[in-house]
Amino acid sequence: MLKSRRLRAALWSHRRLLAFGLFAIMLANGFALLQPYLLGRGIDAVTHGDPSRLPLIVLAMVVAAACDAASRFGQRQTINRVSRLIENEFRRDLFRQLERLDQRFFQGIRTGDLMARATNDLSAIQQLLGMGLGNVTNTIVVFVAAVVLMLLIDWQLTVLSVSLLVLLSFGFVFLGPQIHRRFLAVQEEFAALASKAQENFSGIRVVKAYVQEDAECRAFAAINQGYVEANVAWARVNSALWPLFGLLAGLSAVVLLYVGGQHVVQHRITIGQFVQFNAYLILLSWPMIALGWVANLFQQGAASLNRVEEILRQAPAIASPRHPLQPAAVSGALTFEDVTFAYEGEPVFEHLSLRVPAGSTLAVVGATGSGKTTLVRLLARVWDPKAGRILLDGQDLRDLPLDFLRRQIGYVPQEAFLFSETLAENVTLGAPDAAAEAVDRAVRLSQLGADLEQFPQGLQTLVGERGVTLSGGQKQRTAIARALVRDPAILVLDDALSSVDVKTEEAIQEGLRAFRKGRTSIVIAHRVSTIKDADHIVVLDGGRIVEQGRHAELLAQGGRYAALSQRQHLQRELEEDDPSAPSRGETP
């Protein structure tokens, strides 16, 4: 745990608070240990029939208790505070790190896993710090001080009773891992139960359509049974923990009573000291339990810290160069130079070269998995090529500041991601300071305007669970507006109109025609009608450019593009001529 440099640095940065807390612990224990002493003297005064000192002793007890309370306040306000502060700082670091990490990282980790680290693991670290920092120091201080005081009174009694008390620390050490392991099993069963319920409710139409209600109830009951069994297995160990503490503390009191009583009778200690001794034991029992508890938390906390640090340690594969170029303006000429790229193993591209002159429109077509999306994502440095270069106005993308590069690109993905904010905030996501006219224009061009009229608060309508649920087409239009409002030098439409109906698509295309003037555009599309006006068309197949040129040129080449276009044409004729003609499903 303390091997973590990050944690050490965090602790060091709060050293004042921690030092103050340490001081408060010492002080508090000093006053706390005064109580049994005063009690003992009070009892002795009473047994000696000398009550005159009693008021003074009682007053001293109250004063000591007040000082103890004040110090404990100081201890909690420093040490426990530090644990919350460090948790807060770690959480911030984690978020900032997530913002810097690239897609390779996000694809390698499940969202649930990531969330667990940001929540459960962070709070395990916080708990350990909150419990650990205070309790470990406290236990050490109070144990050493109390045992010394007890030894001064009666060493035999001390050895006998304290040795039983020490066993308290082992309660958690022995049972803790067992309890924790069984608890994890409970959580696993819980997750299974929740996902079974979730799946059933989501798929209820299928369940009902196939009359599977009873079978589902049986399946659920089996999982439910597993959850119950895991819980009971946990209870079998967990129920023993606190009763065990009671037993051990009680037995050490029995030893004290038996041996201590004899020592009083033998006049080795006074009866006041006997009572005082008893009070020490009571004072010691909680810190001893807590010590074992902390030792147990330690393992879990260390594992959690490790999981959090795993993320914090990651070096982002995509980042601004150390000494970036500072280009002034961008014309938008793009060049792929001998680019090779692979996600893992099999390359998506090998030695791909392509030029997109500034201000021109490039269309990319190809089957699913031919690498279209990868191609445009390389442009925004979502990924970097394995070999070769991609140039913007003659500069390697990797030499440009990352934020500068991305600011030049208006990217509309196939699946638009909208945040649970207002539509306005979603549209101005990449241009928070955009003027109202710019927003208006983007909304108009993307044909989002018509949708806005249906919404209660127009652009101020909330999106998501607490607001309106948008259709696929509406999401895409919002994403288009989002890209346009950035006024980008390069516009990328990655199959961005797939959920938009034909009429709206035409309107959007029409609007974009003017917008595209003076900008470089890259359009990925399935429909031939969308792309035939492009300056340059590229047909991708298995990561290779198999054909390229203008629509007319490609048709003239008589290659794949022409064949596809031809096939579409034929099909149209067939279907228009003869209703009983074989369907596309049967033409080879």
Place this chain on the structure above:
Amino acid sequence: MSPRGGGMRAALAADEITGRAYDARLMRRLWTWVRPHQALLWSGLGLLLLSSLADLAGPSFTQHAIDDYIRPGRLSGYGWLAALWALVLVLNFAARYAQGYVMNVLGQRVMFDLRNAIFGHLQRMALRFFDHTPVGMLVTRMTNDVDALNQLLTSGLVSLIGDLFSLVVIAGFLLLVNWQLALVVFLVMPIVAGVTVVMRAQMRETYRAIRTRIGRLNGFLQEMVSGMLTIQLFNREARALADFDRLNQDLLQANLRSVRLYAVFMPLMSFVGSCTFALILWIGGGRVVQRAVSLGTLVLFLQLSDRLYQPIRDLAEKYNILQAAMAASERIFGILDEPAQDVDLEPALSLPAVRGGIEFDHVWFAYESEDWVLKDVSFRIAPGEKVAVVGATGAGKTSLISLLTRFYEAQRGAVRVDGLDVRRLARDSLRRRVGVILQDPFIFTGSVAQNIQLGTAMPRSRVEEAARAVNADRFIRRLPEGYDQELHERGSELSTGQKQLLAFARALAFDPAILMVLDEATANVDVETEQVIQASLLTLMEGRTSIVIAHRLSTIRHVDRILVLHKGRLVEEGTHAELMLRRGVYARLYELQYRVESPAISA
């Protein structure tokens, strides 16, 4: 990204606890669930009372030791006293352990019953209910709310009784031993109770704030993680971080407030305890000197005074649990009280061997009140006939499936299968004969074979035969484990096309007489797969009465008749050629659909 939006989200998402901590009506209802396991409850309570009494042993033995052995200096039989105490301790340990275990088992059994009941009840709910209720909320009812009730049983209610009992036992015992000193101890009780109540109220507020803020922060984080690429591509990092910081700071402030409250409360309580202690020593000490009270009694009071306050502090804490549990049980019983609508009329008719004739007779239907989706729709489909239903989005096509399977019921008119009103048929006999292929091919966690046969026992040969017939066999055999391949949630390892084929195989395996297909052109399916899907669909329709909600033209070519729905009304009916000639809605739709359907480029 403004925390304002997030705030609304979290405030609504968090199940606010504001209700009463005790509701007799709910408790009576809860009792009906506990009653079958009441033997466990009584034995648990018995053990609890036993150990409350045993807890008095320590101070009592100490009192005796001091007064009868130590002060007089007579130690004969002293060893027996110690041994007896040790024995009580061991028995008390056993009682406490057994009590904790028994109560846990009780809680688990009750929860088991409750969860099964909720799940079973939800299976009988109509789809209308699921339309209105988010899945996440139902899962929460099954899990968190049921667990809150468990808390109530195992730690809330029982230890509440235990606390009350120890309070009474200790107070009574103190009065019995020495009533004057006991009154001194009781003097402090109102202070302890007062401080506790005030602090607990404050803490409750703080806890609520913390929970709300954690929810808000995590909601934000989750969304950011999912949308991180968008954040990065749109250079939104700094603003997102600023928003995150605000939420993070809000949480920190709430956490620090709880730290501060504890920093005041815990020391304050121990200070009050120490003062009581000092007070007893002062007054009791004086009485000892006057020989009105024995020294052992004084020590007994010193030991027990603190224990008297423990139940009071705990009682305040139990209030939270009670309140949460009451709110949870309100929600759970709320669900159980929803009338189950997907049930049969009594007596329900069982469909004999179905020939497959379908009739819609002046059917009016709305999902919501008067928002008619179907308006006075009438048509007949002969057994074995294949019919396509076309229409623009929102024309009411899908609701035909809903009505024929009795997922929903028509407000007016009747839907008949072989002349029998579907409302009078037993659901299972109807649904076993009407196969439905939905737009979203839902895949369950489990093996490929299980996804085809579902919970129904079926020979493997029939499963494989069905898969072969719809061309699913080929891809299934390529999976490492073939038909036994375990599929993850929603079949994430399968492509859309493969999932579609699996759903076809499922439909075929159940061999329905009537088939209803929602034939939505699936996005992102390459042409080859598309062709396979097409061919499989035709196999599936072979020899059955089929209604295809068609989006693909190619499907329409293979039907006997086309029904055209427009704004909820049946406007045209006939073959493709007839309808094209008419130059009506269908002809226009055809024009539009065809353009959408121009094939994807593929190499």
